Amino acid sequence: MQRFVFWLVYPFLWLISILPFKLFYLFSEIVFFIVFYLVGYRRKTVKENLILVFPEKSDAEIKRITKNFYHHMVDMFLEMVKSISISNEELKKRFVFKNIEEIQKIRDMDKSILLACGHYASYEWMNALQLQGLDYQGFGIYKKIKNPHFDQIAKNIRGRYDGVLIPTTKATKTIATNEKAKIRGIYAMIADQSPKLGRSKAWTNFMGITVPVFTGLENLSRSLDMPVVYLHVEKVKRGHYLASFKTLSYDPAQEPEYFMTRRYFEELEAQIKKDPQYYLWTHKRWKHRNAPIPENAVIIKRD
8 A cells, every 4th residue: 555655646746846946836835825724734733832932922923934934844845855856956056055164174084974953944955965075975864754665765865966864763873883984974963853751861941941852963972073063054045045064063072061962952043033934843842841851861951
């Protein structure tokens, strides 16, 4: 059955991907109307999240951010589909890196990089980094999709340009093995998900709300001596993004405990507060806010 669904859907996705950009974004408007007005996909969750983290905003502001967010979300999802057929030249023109020399500086240190990303702006076209001529193997850490056929599509799309996708369950072992073999890589990791309560060993303030957070970024960078770089992505206009690299630390092991986690959330929060419509509000990232914090949990304090 899963194979049947795959072969039913994939030709449709391919046809969408080859649309000229004018028609492509016209199609996105149609999908937006269906998702926002007819289906109302997770509108309750989006509204609750926005009211929770922006209590000072009026109803009119919340409605404006919500509508702009859905426009952006649909665009971003379809841009992932566009990745099936987009040319190298077009991708480089639409996802631009402005300080690539920062990555080269770390490469000259003979170190791998943990590229800290958030669910912000565009994380689907970041594989354009592989087109910059860097002497790095590109890796993306991701959560596997249950349908193996669609999981393979995601791997093919996100793993273009010789990029390699690593399931979250194998990330630590794979990175450690590569480091031991002197295989230098850039490991893109989205670190703002909400962990399960049973695995919540650290809590911190995220957008004014105390919630459990993942600390894999912290642990990996300190144990494997890997600089951490925040990928700061801005949406310039529809279908165009500008990315810059902000190094959080060249030597994480020498930083205070949980320094990397604090700096990561500082950078992400600053972007969300500036242009909130580009964050992914459909996920329940604050769902554990009222849960009791375990006695053995670490509270990561922020200024």
